[in-house]
Amino acid sequence: NAGVTQTPKFHILKIGQSMTLQCTQDMNHNYMYWYRQDPGMGLKLIYYSVGAGITDKGEVPNGYNVSRSTTEDFPLRLELAAPSQTSVYFCASRPTGGEKLFFGSGTQLSVL
Amino acid sequence: QKEVEQNSGPLSVPEGAIASLNCTYSDRGSQSFFWYRQYSGKSPELIMSIYSNGDKEDGRFTAQLNKASQYVSLLIRDSQPSDSATYLCAVNGGGSQGNLIFGKGTKLSVKP
Numbered sequence: 001n002a003g004v005t006q007t008p009k010f011h012i013l014k015i016g017q018s019m020t021l022q023c024t025q026d027m028n029h030n031y032m033y034w035y036r037q038d039p040g041m042g043l044k045l046i047y048y049s050v051g052a053g054i055t056d057k058g059e060v061p062n063g064y065n066v067s068r069s070t071t072e073d074f075p076l077r078l079e080l081a082a083p084s085q086t087s088v089y090f091c092a093s094r095p096t097g098g099e100k101l102f103f104g105s106g107t108q109l110s111v112l
Numbered sequence: 113q114k115e116v117e118q119n120s121g122p123l124s125v126p127e128g129a130i131a132s133l134n135c136t137y138s139d140r141g142s143q144s145f146f147w148y149r150q151y152s153g154k155s156p157e158l159i160m161s162i163y164s165n166g167d168k169e170d171g172r173f174t175a176q177l178n179k180a181s182q183y184v185s186l187l188i189r190d191s192q193p194s195d196s197a198t199y200l201c202a203v204n205g206g207g208s209q210g211n212l213i214f215g216k217g218t219k220l221s222v223k224p
């Protein structure tokens with residue numbers, strides 16, 4: 001049981017480039033989340049999904065897009081990367097009716 | 113805007129002492145409260161949840177909730193160097209999606 005898997009673990013992106021952060025979970029959880037964490041800060045919600053085909057914006061969605069074509073996968077797309085998107089990105093999931101979040105190991109992204 | 117406030121610390125305590133971590137929240141309608149521990153470079157992990165006023169104990173950890181004062185705390189008894197981490201307070205943001213709102217975290221250092 002792998003839980004929540006994120007790839008890549010580290011990445012350096014040039015300003016203006018685009019990339020997709022991958023997140024997959026094997027626990028059949030309906031709810032999935034993308035958070036970003038800047039140094040010394042808490043987690044800010046970017047996007048979330050309550051099930052396949054359903055996504056919604058969180059607190060800081062600008063510059064990002066998501067899709068949820070399957071229960072397992074919830075990729076985060078960065079378009080036209082900016083230095084302000086330098087952060088650690090965490091994907092998380094939880095089952096319907098449960099409140100515990102299961103986190104992936106994170107992706108450290110630098111935009112230079 | 114719903115907010116969760118924590119003293120960022122660092123909070124330094126000697127080994128064997130009681131560490132007291134505090135959190136206040138702005139939404140009086142919040143019903144679920146969580147403490148996550150995050151080691152440096154790692155993802156958050158849930159250590160305590162509390163839903164009703166009073167104390168909840170789990171081993172060396174005690175969560176305390178006072179909804180009238182909109183205050184949540186975490187006590188760590190017999191603190192160990194392995195407890196050195198950042199502790200994130202999280203509050204359920206309400207609504208059917210149940211998204212968590214995180215504080216910035218308090219960095220705890222336990223000195224041998």
